[in-house]
Amino acid sequence: MTESLTLRRPDDWHLHLRDGAMLRAVLPETTRHFARAIIMPNLVPPVVTAAEARAYRDRILAVLPEGAEFTPLMTLYLTEATDPEDLAEAHAAGLVTAVKLYPAGATTNSAQGVRDFDKVRPVLERMAEIGCPLCVHGEVVDSDIDIFDREAVFIDRVLDPIRRATPGLRVVMEHITTAEGVDYVRANETDLGATITTHHLIINRNHILVGGIKPHYYCLPVAKREAHRLALRAAATSGDARFFLGTDSAPHTDAMKETACGCAGCFTATNTMALLAHVFEEDGALDRLEGFVSLNGPAFYGLPVNDATLTLRKGEAAVFPGRIDTADGPVTVFDPGFPVHWHVDP
Ligand code: NCD
Ligand code: ZN
Numbered sequence: 399m400t401e402s403l404t405l406r407r408p409d410d411w412h413l414h415l416r417d418g419a420m421l422r423a424v425l426p427e428t429t430r431h432f433a434r435a436i437i438m439p440n441l442v443p444p445v446v447t448a449a450e451a452r453a454y455r456d457r458i459l460a461v462l463p464e465g466a467e468f469t470p471l472m473t474l475y476l477t478e479a480t481d482p483e484d485l486a487e488a489h490a491a492g493l494v495t496a497v498k499l500y501p502a503g504a505t506t507n508s509a510q511g512v513r514d515f516d517k518v519r520p521v522l523e524r525m526a527e528i529g530c531p532l533c534v535h536g537e538v539v540d541s542d543i544d545i546f547d548r549e550a551v552f553i554d555r556v557l558d559p560i561r562r563a564t565p566g567l568r569v570v571m572e573h574i575t576t577a578e579g580v581d582y583v584r585a586n587e588t589d590l591g592a593t594i595t596t597h598h599l600i601i602n603r604n605h606i607l608v609g610g611i612k613p614h615y616y617c618l619p620v621a622k623r624e625a626h627r628l629a630l631r632a633a634a635t636s637g638d639a640r641f642f643l644g645t646d647s648a649p650h651t652d653a654m655k656e657t658a659c660g661c662a663g664c665f666t667a668t669n670t671m672a673l674l675a676h677v678f679e680e681d682g683a684l685d686r687l688e689g690f691v692s693l694n695g696p697a698f699y700g701l702p703v704n705d706a707t708l709t710l711r712k713g714e715a716a717v718f719p720g721r722i723d724t725a726d727g728p729v730t731v732f733d734p735g736f737p738v739h740w741h742v743d744p
Contacts, residue, residue, distance in 0.1 A: 400684050402711045407704040408671065408691035410435040412533070412572050412593045412644025414663065415458060415470075417441055419725035422461045424649050427667035427722060429466035431742055433704040436533065436644065437470045439498055440507040444475035448488035455493070467706065471495040471699075473533060477510050478517040482524035489530045495699065496531040496570070497521070501556070503539045504548075505618040506648070506662055511535075515560060526566040531699065533570045536579070537619055546603070549619055550578040557582070561590070570698070573598065573646045575619040577629035583640050584633075591698040593644025594634045597664045599677050600734050602627045613655040614730045617648065618662040634690055635683035642694035645670050651727035666732040669718045673732075675710045675740035709743040716741055 413428060413435040415421050428435055437458065439445035445454050451472040458470045474485060476499045488494035499518075500511035512518055525532060536557055537548035561569060571579055571592040583592045597617065602624045606615045615621065633641045647670065648663025655661055666673070671691070678687040696703045715737040721728040 400679070400712070402709060403675065403684060403687065404707050404709045405688040406692035407431075407433040407706040407708050408643065409433055409695050409704070410645050410647070410667075410670075411570070411642055411695045411699075412436055412438065412595075412646045413667070414438045414440070414646070414648040416649060417454070417457065420649060420729075421458065423722055423724035424647075424665070424667060424729065425458065425461055426463045426466070428647070429463055429468040431671050431708060433467065433706060434469045434471055434701075436496060437472055439473045439475035440500065440505075442507055444477075444507065444510055445473070446475050446477055446480065446510075448474070448484050448493055451488060451494050473498045475500065475510065476512060476518055476521065476532075478512060478514060480518065480521050482521045485521065485530065486524055486528050489528055494530070496533050497525060498533045498535070500535045501537060501539050501552075504535050504537045508535070515556065519563070522560065522564045522567055526564050526568075529568065529700075531568040531570055533572050536571050536574070545620055546622055549574070549576045553578060553582050561586075568698075570644075572644055573619060574630065575622050576626045580629045580633045584638070591640045591642065591694075592633075593646075594630050594641055595644060595646045595664070596666045596670045596673050596677075597621070597732055598627065598630050599634055600627075600673065605735070613660040614664065614732065616655075616660060616662055617646065617664045620662075631677065631681060635678055635681045635686055637683075637686045637689055639689065639694040639697055641690065642698065643670075643674070643691045649722075649724075649729045651724065652721070652730055653727050655730065664732050665722070665729050668722065668731045669716075669734075669738070671708065671710065671742050672716055672718075672738050672740040673734055676734070676738045679740075710740050711743060712739050713741055715739055
């Protein structure tokens with residue numbers, strides 16, 4: 399039985415850090431374990447230009463915990479007005495790592511996202527030329543599409559046409575939640591990867607809805623039925639390098655979650671690594687955890703793997719904080735609903 403496991407230090411390829419007091423409170427939860435993270439640009443207002451990305455990066459670096467070695471990898475929020483040259487310069491300078499596509503209205507703070515995909519064609523073509531990846535929130539938002547079908551319909555109606563029209567465009571399907579998402583990645587050999595969150599490996603839609611509504615399990619894309627969760631587990635633990643960790647850790651205060659119209663987002667930064675060790679051990683795949691959290695992401699993004707390491711150890715049931723205090727109010731930490739015996743060495 400494996401009792402300890404040392405990995406290359408992991409990275410988080412999809413993370414919400416927010417800004418101000420929330421940023422200050424949640425940043426240490428990520429820097430404790432992760433060396434780099436792709437930082438989501440859905441602030442209010444969103445991070446649209448290179449200048450805004452630089453300013454946001456500086457605000458993150460200004461509140462890094464003492465001694466933390468952490469590199470925020472910045473993204474631009476794609477709008478119909480995004481300037482291809484501003485992006486190309488920022489990408490060449492190493493300021494911007496990727497561009498984020500939110501269909502307008504798909505999720506938290508996405509009102510300025512893309513409505514008409516023809517309008518962003520010049521940007522996508524420039525991105526294919528310069529090798530800048532597109533991170534995609536893959537959900538259609540048409541009111542006649544069932545929320546549980548949004549991802550599968552997006553693949554057919556939006557993603558596949560964009561990829562066919564833009565050869566060479568590197569795409570990350572973010573936080574995939576369905577067997578259709580897994581199958582689409584598997585069927586496409588080149589220029590396609592996908593992130594999977596920790597919570598989508600653990601919960602299905604029953605966890606949200608059975609026995610009373612659980613707002614802290616509500617996120618977008620919403621968790622699907624059990625067969626989809628099992629498909630995600632199989633993909634994450636398969637060793638296939640096209641799948642890698644993007645936690646989508648998305649803090650909202652309890653007041654914003656536990657209300658008549660609660661925000662979408664699960665906050666998993668605090669216990670993600672311990673939970674993943676549990677999941678991979680359960681599936682007999684502990685030897686593949688390093689690929690998922692530390693190797694496959696850098697390979698997709700063409701970045702070196704981290705030199706530093708992280709050690710997980712098995713022991714007593716772990717006690718995670720129930721909430722993280724922020725000056726805006728408490729943020730509930732994701733509760734897996736089962737005991738976890740993995741601990742990250744300090
Ligand atoms: C994210 C957020 O809160 O910013 N919420 C979520 O449920 N994942 C937005 C997103 O990534 O969809
Ligand atoms: Zn997200």
